[in-house]
Amino acid sequence: MGPEHAASAAAPAAALSATPYNAATTYAKLVKAYPFIKIADTVTNAGTSTIGGIGYARRGAHLLQLDLYLPARAGRNPGPSAAVVLVHGGGWRSGERANMAPLAARLAARGIAAAVIDYRLADEARYPAAIHDVKAALRWLRANSAAHGIDPQRIAVAGGSAGGQIASLAGVTNGMPTFDPDAAGNAVSSAAQAVINIDGLSDFTSAAARANEDDPHKKPSAAGFWFGGSYADAAQLWREASPTFYVNRRTPPMLFIGSAQARFAVGRAEMVDKMTAAGVATDVVMLPDSPHSFWLFEPWIDPTADAIAAFLHAHLPTTTRPAP
Template identity: 90%
Template sequence: MTDKRMVTEQAASAAAPYNAATSYAKLVKAYPFIKIAGTHTSAETSTIGGIGYARRGAHLLQLDLYLPAQARRNQAPLAAVVLVHGGGWRSGERANMAPLAARLAARGIAAAVIDYRLADEARYPAAIHDVKAALRWLRANSAAHGIDPQRIAVAGGSAGGQIASLAGVTNGMPTFDPDAAGNAVSSAAQAVINIDGLSDFTSPAARANEDDPHKKPSAAGFWFGGGYAEAADLWREASPTFYVNPRTPPMLFIGSAQPRFAVGRDDMVAKMTAAGVATEVVMLPDTPHSFWLFEPWIDPTADAIAAFLHTHIPTTTRQAP
């Protein structure tokens, strides 16, 4: 029998937006104590909204920057993180990550929540290109916002976790960063946080959901432009686990109680451990997917991210890579 708390979001579409309100409606019966997380915190922070960071044709991609108070007080430069929203690669909005960004700013970490091109606009690997562009923008503009250019991480939830992981482990690869050639500003991430996102599309456990023939197409199949049989090379190429090497940045995995969204995580952790790369796994028990959108789980999520970044990103200010 299926436990009533094994609640998962279905593949998102334009007709079914993915945000805190729609997720709340699906989850509140099984989790009646949850509350949609807001952006208010008790700490002094500031927000700069609607910053254009890259233009794709007529579409100006934007980000909102959440800054701790010390960023305005000429204190030591801060660590920062680019936050990538989820939504099945086809839905979602940057505002979904705003509550988490506000809490990270309250913990002394600058955070940028970003737009990226969804699958209806541009399919894989366009979203990876956009995240790389956001990392490059944040590094290029770090001095203006009190950010250390050598302490910039990337994080995401659900589909955004997979996107963030792939962006973080593929530094310098032209397929994922076509703007790298001749660009003096790096899109490297010094740490990666994957919140309930896939690490391996090719495994049978992932394909059971992401390549289900009854989904015409599945969310992943739509993003790749074909199911596993038609586009197996892309399904493998987009799996972060296949890029682990000794130069892979430190990675934190934060997981829900829903095993569907952890596929590939254990194998990737084992590869990172064997390669001598720092990695941690934080599990939040008895949680649904999308837990980071809600109280009481958003603060433990922010605590885990802050602790990881303060531990694993160097504290000295150096020139950007």
């Protein structure tokens, strides 16, 4: 890690406490404007199996964990399934892996294995630690794919809100040491074959993003705390963490799922244009009249799962190629 990341290695012990971000706290904020919403459940279909509390990486005393949701294996030889690593949101400083469990359960019901993961939040370790953790989760899932009926050549990464930005950055930076310090000499790849960004930023540097993420009245803002400095103080990191700047012809296929809240679409149109120009498959699915964090609630969680499943089934076809 270069000197530009010296301030990002760990957050100060006296960091301000973050407001919890989960379905219950978000429901309380949204229910007056959306009285019809319901917190999505995690009921699994018959045959779907779950394995909870699997350690996938150790960071000092912290064992990062994931929960696996595995689809039913119908028929005598159904073959390995596609899989997706799911990254929760919470402003880089809050949130919990359980937030993505309802989506994981629905993806498993649609034939896609899902891993909901912990990662180090900003109070524990600042940017780019979360990206390192997601890369480690991708590598763990690939290394253990045979044991869980997963195709190592069909592993995607997805996330919501801050998790959408983290997942996008992890997905578009394959092999770059800044984002994957364990890549050198490792026989197991952390590459993602597809990326799903659910209402996450694509460009921190744009004026529209900085209006919220670099607001001087927030001392600091969520992004400023994660980066260890405002845009004026750490502009290189704000740019480095913006997925839009990594698009090239080798970028994996990418799906954007968006709410009706324009704030969270910043950089998306420009990134889609870059991907289209590079010949990379991309799609945008919008959910009208929806709030941010829609994937935590009915009636939006099933359309979200449908869109993800359709995209992955289209862009991660069955393969017998060896693992990368």
